[in-house]
Amino acid sequence: xxxxxxxxxxxxxxxxxxxxxxxxxxxxxxxxxxxxxxxxxxxxxxxxxxxxxxxxxxxxxxxxxxxxxxxxxxxxxxxxxxxxxxxxxxxxxxxxxxxxxxxxxxxxxxxxxxxxxxxxxxxxxxxxxxxxxxxxxxxxxxxxxxxxxxxxxxxxxxxxxxxxxxxxxxxxxxxxxxxxxxxxxxxxxxxxxxxxxxxxxxxxxxxxxxxxxxxxxxxxxxxxxxxxxxxxxxxxxxxxxxxxxxxxxxxxxxxxxxxxxxxxxxxxxxxxxxxxxxxxxxxxxxxxxxxxxxxxxxxxxxxxxxxxxxxxxxxxxxxxxxxxxxxxxxxxxxxxxxxxxxxxxxxxxxxxxxxxxxxxxxxxxxxxxxxxxxxxxxxxxxxxxxxxxxxxxxxxxxxxxxxxxxxxxxxxxxxxxxxxxxxxxxxxxxxxxxxxxxxxxxxxxxxxxxxxxxxxxxxxxxxxxxxxxxxxxxxxxxxxxxxxxxxxxxxxxxxxxxxxxxxxxxxxxxxxxxxxxxxxxxxxxxxxxxxxxxxxxxxxxxxxxxxxxxxxxxxxxxxxxxxxxxxxxxxxxxxxxxxxxxxxxxxxxxx
Amino acid sequence: xxxxxxxxxxxxxxxxxxxxxxxxxxxxxxxxxxxxxxxxxxxxxxxxxxxxxxxxxxxxxxxxxxxxxxxxxxxxxxxxxxxxxxxxxxxxxxxxxxxxxxxxxxxxxxxxxxxxxxxxxxxxxxxxxxxxxxxxxxxxxxxxxxxxxxxxxxxxxxxxxxxxxxxxxxxxxxxxxxxxxxxxxxxxxxxxxxxxxxxxxxxxxxxxxxxxxxxxxxxxxxxxxxxxxxxxxxxxxxxxxxxxxxxxxxxxxxxxxxxxxxxxxxxxxxxxxxxxxxxxxxxxxxxxxxxxxxxxxxxxxxxxxxxxxxxxxxxxxxxxxxxxxxxxxxxxxxxxxxxxxxxxxxxxxxxxxxxxxxxxxxxxxxxxxxxxxxxxxxxxx
Numbered sequence: 007x008x009x010x011x012x013x014x015x016x017x018x019x020x021x022x023x024x025x026x027x028x029x030x031x032x033x034x035x036x037x038x039x040x041x042x043x044x045x046x047x048x049x050x051x052x053x054x055x056x057x058x059x060x061x062x063x064x065x066x067x068x069x070x071x072x073x074x075x076x077x078x079x080x081x082x083x084x085x086x087x088x089x090x091x092x093x094x095x096x097x098x099x100x101x102x103x104x105x106x107x108x109x110x111x112x113x114x115x116x117x118x119x120x121x122x123x124x125x126x127x128x129x130x131x132x133x134x135x136x137x138x139x140x141x142x143x144x145x146x147x148x149x150x151x152x153x154x155x156x157x158x159x160x161x162x163x164x165x166x167x168x169x170x171x172x173x174x175x176x177x178x179x180x181x182x183x184x185x186x187x188x189x190x191x192x193x194x195x196x197x198x199x200x201x202x203x204x205x206x207x208x209x210x211x212x213x214x215x216x217x218x219x220x221x222x223x224x225x226x227x228x229x230x231x232x233x234x235x236x237x238x239x240x241x242x243x244x245x246x247x248x249x250x251x252x253x254x255x256x257x258x259x260x261x262x263x264x265x266x267x268x269x270x271x272x273x274x275x276x277x278x279x280x281x282x283x284x285x286x287x288x289x290x291x292x293x294x295x296x297x298x299x300x301x302x303x304x305x306x307x308x309x310x311x312x313x314x315x316x317x318x319x320x321x322x323x324x325x326x327x328x329x330x331x332x333x334x335x336x337x338x339x340x341x342x343x344x345x346x347x348x349x350x351x352x353x354x355x356x357x358x359x360x361x362x363x364x365x366x367x368x369x370x371x372x373x374x375x376x377x378x379x380x381x382x383x384x385x386x387x388x389x390x391x392x393x394x395x396x397x398x399x400x401x402x403x404x405x406x407x408x409x410x411x412x413x414x415x416x417x418x419x420x421x422x423x424x425x426x427x428x429x430x431x432x433x434x435x436x437x438x439x440x441x442x443x444x445x446x447x448x449x450x451x452x453x454x455x456x457x458x459x460x461x462x463x464x465x466x467x468x469x470x471x472x473x474x475x476x477x478x479x480x481x482x483x484x485x486x487x488x489x490x491x492x493x494x495x496x497x498x499x500x501x502x503x504x505x506x507x508x509x510x511x512x513x514x515x516x517x518x519x520x521x522x523x524x525x526x527x528x529x530x531x532x533x534x535x536x537x538x539x540x541x542x543x544x545x546x547x548x549x550x551x552x553x554x555x556x557x558x559x560x561x562x563x564x565x566x567x568x569x570x571x572x573x574x575x576x577x578x579x580x581x582x583x584x585x586x587x588x589x590x591x592x593x594x595x596x597x
Numbered sequence: 598x599x600x601x602x603x604x605x606x607x608x609x610x611x612x613x614x615x616x617x618x619x620x621x622x623x624x625x626x627x628x629x630x631x632x633x634x635x636x637x638x639x640x641x642x643x644x645x646x647x648x649x650x651x652x653x654x655x656x657x658x659x660x661x662x663x664x665x666x667x668x669x670x671x672x673x674x675x676x677x678x679x680x681x682x683x684x685x686x687x688x689x690x691x692x693x694x695x696x697x698x699x700x701x702x703x704x705x706x707x708x709x710x711x712x713x714x715x716x717x718x719x720x721x722x723x724x725x726x727x728x729x730x731x732x733x734x735x736x737x738x739x740x741x742x743x744x745x746x747x748x749x750x751x752x753x754x755x756x757x758x759x760x761x762x763x764x765x766x767x768x769x770x771x772x773x774x775x776x777x778x779x780x781x782x783x784x785x786x787x788x789x790x791x792x793x794x795x796x797x798x799x800x801x802x803x804x805x806x807x808x809x810x811x812x813x814x815x816x817x818x819x820x821x822x823x824x825x826x827x828x829x830x831x832x833x834x835x836x837x838x839x840x841x842x843x844x845x846x847x848x849x850x851x852x853x854x855x856x857x858x859x860x861x862x863x864x865x866x867x868x869x870x871x872x873x874x875x876x877x878x879x880x881x882x883x884x885x886x887x888x889x890x891x892x893x894x895x896x897x898x899x900x901x902x903x904x905x906x907x908x909x910x911x912x913x914x915x916x917x918x919x920x921x922x923x924x925x926x927x928x929x930x931x932x933x934x935x936x937x938x939x940x941x942x943x944x945x946x947x948x949x950x951x952x953x954x955x956x957x958x959x960x961x962x963x964x965x966x967x968x969x970x971x972x973x974x975x976x977x978x
Binding site: 017018026029035046051055228 | 630768770823826828829830840861865875876879883909910913914917918
């Protein structure tokens with residue numbers, strides 16, 4: 007015993023002290039976890055076991071004005087992932103990427119973006135094929151955290167038909183999420199990105215339901231604890247007439263341009279076409295980055311709604327403004343007669359007309375679209391009066407149509423020119439403006455509304471696309487009435503003179519090709535010179551001339567002559583709208 | 598015989614029984630989601646029967662007659678070698694020797710006990726090591742079985758052996774300066790150790806240092822364990838009411854992670870109660886060590902104490918983020934026959950040493966100083 011160093015029990019006692027210390031550490035840590043932070047961990051354990059599943063709300067259907075469905079929703083499979091249940095990202099994600107045919111980086115990005123909500127499924131790919139669903143199911147054990155949800159996918163029955171009016175869907179982007187206009191939207195939501203889909207997104211989307219369930223660690227559903235059913239979005243009856251829309255697109259064909267057809271009595275848009283277009287179905291399930299890059303980078307701008315977002319030199323269709331301004335100001339009357347030698351002199355400048363029209367009266371001047379006649383009117387009336395009348399007819403400002411990103415166009419004035427170019431308004435500017443050149447820019451929608459205003463007796467309507475909103479639960483429909491914006495304030499005689507002139511355009515003037523048997527059409531052609539190429543071809547019209555039910559504008563980019571390129575399109579549309587059979591050689595007969 | 602029964606440590610025995618009973622209750626809850634506890638409890642009771650017999654056998658014969666012979670050491674190596682050859686691989690580790698209807702046997706559990714015994718004998722007969730070179734025979738002694746255990750791989754058990762070695766050297770009276778030097782050498786060996794670790798082992802260590810490294814992979818078990826224990830709060834969610842347990846958010850919740858069930862369902866109060874029972878158990882082990890009649894007994898009891906301390910600290914510590922995730926069982930509580938058998942043998946050893954503490958003079962004379970190793974000649978009355 008004596009040889010034991012330091013006493014046999016000292017070391018054992020020392021060991022006892024170490025043990026006591028270690029246990030004190032354990033107890034201290036347990037106190038910290040269970041008592042100090044206990045509530046936090048309790049909340050986390052609740053989050054673990056409870057899962058709020060989303061019950062998607064069916065998006066409202068879009069119908070044409072006669073109740074024919076244009077856009078519906080169909081059930082489709084979405085592959086999603088629960089980020090907190092991926093056990094081994096290195097193994098699961100490459101496998102999943104291969105099955106879904108998605109880059110692995112994109113999957114990681116999506117998961118990373120949803121980091122703040124680790125208990126909610128992150129959609130990876132919508133509308134997957136049955137083969138992919140089968141592959142995911144077969145590899146279920148190797149793909150922990152991967153789930154398949156059934157979600158509605160938007161279906162555009164006629165493909166690209168009326169694409170710019172209907173719009174398309176896309177996942178809400180971070181900028182939208184950050185803005186106050188989209189506060190109750192969440193990441194991954196599909197929202198309208200264009201057209202009616204965007205403007206009426208809140209009407210169409212409904213309310214996502216929730217189902218609170220208890221799940222085990224593998225995400226298997228054990229019990230349903232609560233349920234808040236989804237509420238379907240409301241359906242919309244559009245003002246679009248499927249027949250007229252089809253006729254418009256068929257008549258426009260492959261030419262770049264736009265068509266707007268309105269009901270001049272109330273501003274309902276019967277057809278709105280813009281070409282080239284896109285197929286909104288391509289976006290319905292989330293468009294791939296490559297496809298998006300191709301569409302948005304396309305130099306023909308298929309995503310641009312030329313009818314409302316495209317501003318073009320109006321050319322001779324602007325002569326309606328010049329005529330209206332002159333008649334209102336009294337610088338011309340029905341009896342005004344002007345000699346057209348084929349040229350117009352202003353100071354040292356000489357403006358050349360296409361030909362010498364001889365002596366023309368007011369109606370003939372309009373019918374023949376005689377430039378010298380309108381130069382004279384413009385010179386006499388002045389830029390300010392034309393500018394005022396243009397605004398009265400709804401040019402140079404947004405029409406208020408229920409479409410996003412509408413262009414206001416541009417109506418120049420002396421103040422505008424001084425402000426923008428730093429130059430005064432010259433008399434020559436009156437001459438240019440009189441025939442819709444210079445800086446004048448208008449959208450086809452504005453021109454159609456102008457025609458409607460002249461045709462309906464002076465009421466400036468507000469063009470719109472929605473006629474009725476139907477609640478899917480009550481089946482009650484609510485008629486949408488859009489009040490006109492105002493009146494153009496033209497005297498009855500002045501208006502009558504202008505209308506006679508426009509009627510003469512089709513009866514015996516530049517728009518003769520448009521004439522249809524049994525229908526009085528009033529219209530105006532236009533060929534707008536522009537710095538980018540051949541003149542734009544315009545035709546605007548309303549019919550029947552005495553009490554119009556249809557007003558329209560046709561634009562063909564670089565179509566050269568309005569009467570040749572745009573007129574026949576208008577004719578085909580009117581033929582369809584009024585049920586008039588046309589000769590077979592006419593382009594774009596009604597389907 | 599009555600004489601030695603008087604010195605049977607009743608507190609140790611009672612503590613052991615208490616831990617085992619708590620273990621049965623917690624096991625029932627931990628296996629409720631694994632197809633019902635009936636089958637597990639039945640197996641556990643069979644294991645308990647075997648363990649009780651083993652404990653009685655161990656304490657029946659004076660440890661000085663049989664503890665820690667060369668044969669035991671070789672048999673231990675043979676078993677550890679056998680497992681590498683015929684062992685069953687589960688979860689990437691070859692730890693089990695299949696035993697037909699009895700399931701499997703895990704030699705590394707008993708290897709710890711065998712090592713305590715042989716090491717105690719080795720140390721008892723020699724002067725306390727006083728320099729780093731003097732440690733070498735003991736390092737070699739423990740090193741061979743450790744290598745076999747690491748090869749399975751079973752890093753946790755290898756670390757337990759390290760703790761046992763350390764504890765026994767300390768109790769044996771090794772010079773503290775020399776032990777510190779040894780520790781320094783061990784630290785220098787760390788980079789090498791790192792290089793031989795498996796990927797999953799490295800990840801566990803990294804996750805321990807920063808749980809955010811891989812929250813979806815290796816950090817999962819740690820995060821879920823902490824949620825389970827923490828959510829138990831002061832009084833626990835109640836037996837059979839722990840959602841982390843019942844919904845199987847914890848991997849291995851009935852074996853290595855059994856403490857999460859205690860923490861979640863019995864709360865801070867239950868967890869501290871269990872820790873208190875362990876503390877009493879270890880206190881009794883140290884008391885037996887201090888009172889032992891000879892170095893052999895003192896070292897055996899000290900080794901057992903070191904082993905249990907390490908097991909408890911790591912097994913509990915890993916569920917609360919104090920220790921890296923290591924698959925080692927919580928004594929008496931984790932489901933597993935080999936571990937229970939090892940612990941009952943350990944308890945038997947303690948009782949054996951404790952019972953015979955007054956027989957020292959008559960039975961035995963320690964003469965390690967001249968290096969004599971012929972106890973057998975001097976045994977008995």
